[in-house]
Amino acid sequence: MPTADPWTPRYLRVYGEAELVERQGQFGIAPYMRITPTLSWSFNLEGLPFSHDREVKVQRTVHEPASEPGA
Numbered sequence: 537m538p539t540a541d542p543w544t545p546r547y548l549r550v551y552g553e554a555e556l557v558e559r560q561g562q563f564g565i566a567p568y569m570r571i572t573p574t575l576s577w578s579f580n581l582e583g584l585p586f587s588h589d590r591e592v593k594v595q596r597t598v599h600e601p602a603s604e605p606g607a
Contacts, residue, residue, distance in 0.1 A: 542585035542586070543585065543586045544580070544583055544584070544585050544586060545579070545580060545586055546578075546579055546580040546581055546583060547577075547578065547579050547580075548576065548577075548578045548581065549576060549577045549578070550571060550573050550575075550576045551573070551574055551575045551576070552571050552572050552573040552574045552575070552576075552599070553571070553572045553574070554569050554570070554571050554572075555569070555570050556568070556569060556570075557569075557570050572599075572602075573599040574598075574599055574601075575596070575597070575598055575599065576596075576597045576599065577594055577595065577596050577597075578594070578595045578597070579592065579593070579594050579595070
């Protein structure tokens, strides 16, 4: 298992606005959740093996609202 040998923990946490949208997906048209992030935290998204001597660095990102077209 790639995340257990070597131990490779990672995470992504997202806060934001969610809405259900109908769209074409792998299995046909279905409702999907579209998330517009406002704040997120991540750790080790590059997938580096973890060791106890490695510093744990969590990345916090504030997402700016998208500007409206023509604004």
